Structures are given as structure tokens and as C-alpha cells.
Amino acid sequence: MPDFRLIPSIEFLRQQPGIQALESRFGADATVNALRHAAAAVRSAIAAGDEDFSTGTVVTTRIESIAEAELRRAFHPSLQPVINATGVIIHTNLGRAPLADVAIERIAGIARGYSSLEYDVGRGARGRRDIHAEALLCRLTGAPAAVVANNNAAATLLVLAALAAGREVIVSRGELVEIGGGFRVPDVMAQSGALLREVGTTNKTRAADYAAAISDRTALILRVHPSNFRIEGFTERPALAEVVAVARTFSVLVVEDLGSGHLGLEPGSATSRLHEPPVGESLATGVDVCCFSGDKLLGGPQAGIIVGRAEAIGRIRRHPLMRALRVDKLTYAALEATLLEYAAGRASVSVPVQRMLAATAEEIRARAETVAAEISRLDGWRVELRSGASAVGGGSAPGVALPTCLMAIEKSGFTADTLEARLRDLTPPLVARIEDGRVVLDLRTVTLEEDARLPALLGQISR
Numbered sequence: 001m002p003d004f005r006l007i008p009s010i011e012f013l014r015q016q017p018g019i020q021a022l023e024s025r026f027g028a029d030a031t032v033n034a035l036r037h038a039a040a041a042v043r044s045a046i047a048a049g050d051e052d053f054s055t056g057t058v059v060t061t062r063i064e065s066i067a068e069a070e071l072r073r074a075f076h077p078s079l080q081p082v083i084n085a086t087g088v089i090i091h092t093n094l095g096r097a098p099l100a101d102v103a104i105e106r107i108a109g110i111a112r113g114y115s116s117l118e119y120d121v122g123r124g125a126r127g128r129r130d131i132h133a134e135a136l137l138c139r140l141t142g143a144p145a146a147v148v149a150n151n152n153a154a155a156t157l158l159v160l161a162a163l164a165a166g167r168e169v170i171v172s173r174g175e176l177v178e179i180g181g182g183f184r185v186p187d188v189m190a191q192s193g194a195l196l197r198e199v200g201t202t203n204k205t206r207a208a209d210y211a212a213a214i215s216d217r218t219a220l221i222l223r224v225h226p227s228n229f230r231i232e233g234f235t236e237r238p239a240l241a242e243v244v245a246v247a248r249t250f251s252v253l254v255v256e257d258l259g260s261g262h263l264g265l266e267p268g269s270a271t272s273r274l275h276e277p278p279v280g281e282s283l284a285t286g287v288d289v290c291c292f293s294g295d296k297l298l299g300g301p302q303a304g305i306i307v308g309r310a311e312a313i314g315r316i317r318r319h320p321l322m323r324a325l326r327v328d329k330l331t332y333a334a335l336e337a338t339l340l341e342y343a344a345g346r347a348s349v350s351v352p353v354q355r356m357l358a359a360t361a362e363e364i365r366a367r368a369e370t371v372a373a374e375i376s377r378l379d380g381w382r383v384e385l386r387s388g389a390s391a392v393g394g395g396s397a398p399g400v401a402l403p404t405c406l407m408a409i410e411k412s413g414f415t416a417d418t419l420e421a422r423l424r425d426l427t428p429p430l431v432a433r434i435e436d437g438r439v440v441l442d443l444r445t446v447t448l449e450e451d452a453r454l455p456a457l458l459g460q461i462s463r
Contacts, residue, residue: 099352107337129326149325166195172224174231210246214252256282260396289307303335304325368443407443416434
């Protein structure tokens with residue numbers, strides 16, 4: 001007959017050193033609840049006779065073990081660091097751009113105390129948060145004014161609401177895109193209150209199409225960067241200068257959603273070879289307002305950056321949505337620190353996205369050879385180096401493949417699917433990809449510090 005007297009009271013359990021350690025870490029209430037659940041589970045196991053609970057010590061140890069496991073699950077953060085070995089540099093699912101060390105240090109410096117977020121230190125009075133990063137953005141893009149929203153979708157919504165609510169916005173049919181997460185240009189336009197006026201066809205739009213569509217109801221022409229796709233073959237798209245010329249003739253604005261955030265400051269750099277339109281060039285061509293992401297090619301925090309003519313930016317800044325879509329002090333801290341790296345000419349080596357873009361296949365192969373040699377010493381592991389391609393990702397430079405060196409890894413007794421899943425179970429999770437039936441790691445998106453961790457992590461995988 002089951003002996004339930006072996007199950008100690010909750011108060012007795014709370015006096016045990018192991019439980020006291022749990023209370024110190026997880027709090028008394030959560031620990032007590034976990035102990036009750038664990039005691040109930042042990043009571044059911046005793047009743048079923050499916051485990052050996054011959055002594056009170058065994059029972060106590062088992063309750064403590066169950067309670068600890070429950071608490072660890074309940075308090076485990078859902079947001080956690082991962083090692084990105086996919087070779088996709090701006091990986092939206094993995095948080096897009098990793099921040100530069102100086103940006104992380106700046107966040108820590110601002111976060112640990114108070115800041116001048118909305119305080120004018122010089123005047124000793126209330127200030128404005130929307131001035132932060134503006135001077136740097138103007139310096140780097142040549143724009144007269146700038147303001148920051150919390151992402152580029154928000155920036156697009158804000159621009160349209162401020163400049164075109166209740167009026168028509170002309171967009172080429174070939175630019176009515178949908179990007180990740182269901183972001184559709186027509187849907188955002190509808191939410192802004194602007195009225196969509198499509199021109200041209202999917203594959204061909206001419207400057208004359210814009211001119212023919214303009215009326216007294218027209219607020220602006222919106223030019224949208226294709227972002228994550230290309231139309232090839234029998235196509236035609238007017239140069240930006242042609243669109244601007246049409247807009248000037250009819251005194252309407254031109255707004256360009258550039259998406260990727262290429263500043264174009266370093267001719268011949270890895271970023272410049274991606275053939276992404278630079279923000280400064282668009283503004284110099286005559287675009288009134290440009291918006292782009294802070295966490296794509298720029299390599300900063302998530303943000304929607306809006307730059308352009310002072311009058312247009314002023315209207316955007318004063319719109320009621322600005323408060324709803326504004327960014328916080330930590331975003332400003334990271335953004336300003338990242339922009340300072342560009343202003344100082346250090347971004348190519350200090351901003352991770354820029355470093356990853358610049359890495360050559362030969363450099364990656366040299367690193368892969370070192371890591372592969374260590375992994376090959378592990379029991380049951382095989383590694384083969386092969387040529388491959390990395391991707392820019394994040395809706396930037398669609399179709400551009402960066403030559404790389406891949407590490408194809410195999411573990412005895414594991415299929416590719418099983419091994420890939422086990423890699424994700426590691427701490428931290430190692431995210432890879434399967435190519436030609438084999439798990440491959442691309443060190444382009446792995447840091448040098450993470451290189452040294454890979455062999456030890458893989459060594460934890462056993463049958």
C-alpha cells in the first residue's frame with residue numbers, strides 16, 4: 001500500500017538548503033507553488049507504484065528536482081542569444097543587425113541612470129526628444145532635417161499620414177510590395193488615410209505615367225525600393241531624376257522608401273558593391289523625404305529614419321502619430337553611437353554588418369579550417385569545407401550572393417534534420433541551415449569569439 005507519510009510538508013521542504021537557494025533565485029511564492037505541484041506529482045507516482053520511493057530522503061530529493069525544473073522552465077526568458085551560422089547577415093528572424101561594441105556600451109551608459117532624453121541641459125528646462133541623432137543624420141546624408149520613428153514601417157505610415165492624409169499618393173504597380181510579416185504598401189497607405197493611385201504595369205512604368213496621373217488631388221509620388229525581390233526581363237522603370245522632374249513640374253512632393261539604409265559614404269566598400277541606392281544620392285537628386293531602416297545595412301538598432309526637407313520633416317514631427325511611433329532613450333543611444341562610427345570613418349571595421357559584408361571567402365575559409373580541425377577531433381564528427389554563398393538578407397540587396405566557405409558537418413547516427421534540431425537545443429542555440437542534404441555552418445555571421453565555442457558546443461551532442 002502506498003506510504004504517503006514519506007511526503008514531507010511544504011514548510012519542511014522550505015528549510016532544505018537546495019529549496020532555500022531556489023527561493024533566493026525565484027522568489028518565495030513561485031517556489032512554494034512549484035513545491036506543491038512537485039509534491040502532487042510525487043504523490044501520484046507513489047500511488048501508481050512506478051518509482052522507488054523507499055525513504056523520505058529519496059522523496060525530498062525528487063520533489064526538489066521537479067520543483068527546480070518547473071521553476072527553470074517558468075523563468076526562462078523567451079528572448080535569448082543565439083549563434084547565427086546561417087550566413088544570412090541581416091537575419092530578420094534573428095534580430096537583424098548585431099550592434100557595434102560602442103553602441104552596446106552607450107546603451108549601458110544611458111540605461112543605468114537618468115539621461116537628457118527630454119531635458120535641455122543648457123537651458124535647464126524641458127527639451128525635445130526628437131532632436132537626438134538629427135545632427136548626425138543630417139551630416140551623414142546631407143539632409144536639412146531628420147526625425148526617427150520606431151521602425152521603417154512606422155516611418156512610412158507617419159510620412160504618409162503627415163503629408164498625404166485624405167489625398168492621393170501615386171505609386172507604380174511594380175512597387176506595391178509586400179515584405180516580411182505581411183507589411184503591404186497598400187495596407188499601410190490605407191491606414192495612413194492616404195488614397196492609393198496606381199500607375200503603370202507590374203513590369204513597366206514610365207515617367208509619363210506619373211505625369212498623366214497627377215491632379216489637384218495629388219499629394220505626392222511615392223517611390224518604393226523593391227526591397228526583397230527583383231523584376232527581370234521585359235521591364236522599365238524611370239530614373240529617379242525623371243520622377244523628380246515630373247513632380248517639380250506639377251509642384252508635388254516625392255517621397256522615397258529606401259528600406260535598406262545604405263549611406264554610400266565609402267566608395268568601393270563592400271556595401272557600395274551591393275548596388276543599393278544611397279540615401280544621400282536620392283536627396284541630392286531632389287527627393288523631398290527619404291525613409292529607411294536603422295537595423296539593416298546601417299547596422300544600428302531597429303528604427304525608422306526619416307530625412308529630408310525641413311518643411312516636410314516639420315510637418316511629420318508635429319503629427320499626432322509621432323508620439324505613438326517615437327523611439328526610446330536606448331534606441332537613440334545605440335543609433336547615435338552607430339552614426340558616430342560612420343562620421344569618424346570607422347564603420348567598416350567597428351560595425352558588425354559592415355565587417356561581415358567585407359569578409360572575403362578566403363578569410364572565412366582560414367577561420368573554417370581552424371574550427372573544422374577542432375571539430376574533427378571530436379568522436380563521431382566529420383567536417384567538409386565547400387564553396388558556397390552567403391546572403392545579405394533583411395530585404396536588402398535581393399539576389400546578391402556573397403562567396404563564402406561553408407562547413408558541412410555530420411555526426412554519426414544523426415540525419416541532417418535531426419542534427420539541425422539538436423543544434424537548436426544547445427545553449428546558446430546554434431542556428432544553421434541544410435543544403436544538399438547536409439547541415440552547413442557559414443562563419444561569415446559567426447563572431448571570432450563564437451568560433452572558439454563551436455567545438456565545445458558540438459561536443460555536447462551525443463546519442
